[in-house]
Amino acid sequence: MAYSQLAIVGGTVVNDDWSGPASVFVQGRRIARLAAATDPVPEGIPVIDASGRLVLPGGVDPHTHIQMSLGDYTTRDGYREATTAAVWGGTTTVVDFAIPRPGERPLDAVRQRQAAATEGVCDAALHACVVEWDDTVPEQLRQIAALGIRTVKLFTTYRDVVMADPATVVNVMRTLQELGGMAYVHAESNHLIEHDQQRAVERGQIDAAGHASSRSELAEVTAVREVLSAARSLGAPVYFVHQSTPAAIDEVRRARSEGVRAYTETCPHYLALDDQHYAGDSPELFVCCPPLRSPATVSDVVARALAGDVDTIGSDHCCYDRTQKWTDRSDVRVMPNGLPGVETRLPVIFTELVQRRGMPVERFVAITSANPARLNGIYPQKGVIAPGSDADLILIDPTERRTVSATDLHMATDYSPYEGRELAGWASTVIVGGTVVLDDGVFADNPLPGRALVSQPLP
Numbered sequence: 001m002a003y004s005q006l007a008i009v010g011g012t013v014v015n016d017d018w019s020g021p022a023s024v025f026v027q028g029r030r031i032a033r034l035a036a037a038t039d040p041v042p043e044g045i046p047v048i049d050a051s052g053r054l055v056l057p058g059g060v061d062p063h064t065h066i067q068m069s070l071g072d073y074t075t076r077d078g079y080r081e082a083t084t085a086a087v088w089g090g091t092t093t094v095v096d097f098a099i100p101r102p103g104e105r106p107l108d109a110v111r112q113r114q115a116a117a118t119e120g121v122c123d124a125a126l127h128a129c130v131v132e133w134d135d136t137v138p139e140q141l142r143q144i145a146a147l148g149i150r151t152v153k154l155f156t157t158y159r160d161v162v163m164a165d166p167a168t169v170v171n172v173m174r175t176l177q178e179l180g181g182m183a184y185v186h187a188e189s190n191h192l193i194e195h196d197q198q199r200a201v202e203r204g205q206i207d208a209a210g211h212a213s214s215r216s217e218l219a220e221v222t223a224v225r226e227v228l229s230a231a232r233s234l235g236a237p238v239y240f241v242h243q244s245t246p247a248a249i250d251e252v253r254r255a256r257s258e259g260v261r262a263y264t265e266t267c268p269h270y271l272a273l274d275d276q277h278y279a280g281d282s283p284e285l286f287v288c289c290p291p292l293r294s295p296a297t298v299s300d301v302v303a304r305a306l307a308g309d310v311d312t313i314g315s316d317h318c319c320y321d322r323t324q325k326w327t328d329r330s331d332v333r334v335m336p337n338g339l340p341g342v343e344t345r346l347p348v349i350f351t352e353l354v355q356r357r358g359m360p361v362e363r364f365v366a367i368t369s370a371n372p373a374r375l376n377g378i379y380p381q382k383g384v385i386a387p388g389s390d391a392d393l394i395l396i397d398p399t400e401r402r403t404v405s406a407t408d409l410h411m412a413t414d415y416s417p418y419e420g421r422e423l424a425g426w427a428s429t430v431i432v433g434g435t436v437v438l439d440d441g442v443f444a445d446n447p448l449p450g451r452a453l454v455s456q457p458l459p
Ligand code: URP
Pocket: 065, 186, 242, 287, 288, 289, 290, 316, 318, 337, 338, 339
């Protein structure tokens, strides 16, 4: 329901730096003001009663792949399906990747993706992606920055698909420095992985059951070290996507303490799922890169998230379905990798870190909303409840728990890696740009199309 004005009263407002009882007043698409909970609501303003609920800035998911074609497979969702699922899960801003198809220029991939953002029910930001360096790339990156995109994905793995060589990584990082931009790096050492995969072939274990052993923690740490050296030498910022090992997170923390602007993202699956799934009936459904790690590693990553060493949590949402996952069962090098998760990101983190392990809700807001907004140049438009910010708000009843079933979710797939888990942290009401899009299980379409967000220069 779209209102020109709205008041959310009776709840506990949570930002990343404070929380407390307050009323939130919305005018049009934006937050107009916050007021003491005791202040009366002027007559005529529609009211949402948030008693007993937390009122949070909508989630900002810094890592979603929407309609991604990588290798032979394309994920099942477009902007409409992905953002609808995001909103059901309490996320009101997604950040997608413009990964160029073979022969496509990064600039053209960006233009095509930005146009698609209007199909969404919430706003979307974008990362560009560079695979190969040539003389045209600096000018393309300037034009991409002029379009409001300042983050660029680089893969150190997936040879012959999207892998960038080390010189490309350095050249892109250097060019981005002039543009207030930042590299977003998937860091896994490709030659170590290919070596381990060759050994797996020789053992006859190149299927999903052997996935974890053919993409080692050492491969991740090795690549993180190399990219950190480049960042240090250039004085450039760098963001590591989907870190899955304590040693890699520690490298980033150490570099940061020495003045390198380096940031760690991890994902719900590296905090809540482990490599025992590769010994199960359908290991393909859990194939992602980096792979799920041992229970001991998972608990070490959780400890670092609780200690404040993780800056953001991204879903790394990849909406493949079971048919796709099962097509190339015999070879993990060919089967599609990645897990669906844009809808379950907030509930998994709320349950695992806030409810089970006592993470403060302010910190939950930091890693799932405020920091992703900052590190994408869209703060304070997103990621905070403050006057002038977009009125993207979610209401969570912390006592409400639901058991995950893929049939109840809204992602364009037929499975969830969290099937059967009881989770809290579901948004009962979701307001997107001042419009109540989800209320007590009823989804009302957003009359305002999603926007392609413009990123400001990064610090
Ligand atoms: O397994 C994953 N993460 N697939 C998606 C592409 C990527 O590496 O982010």
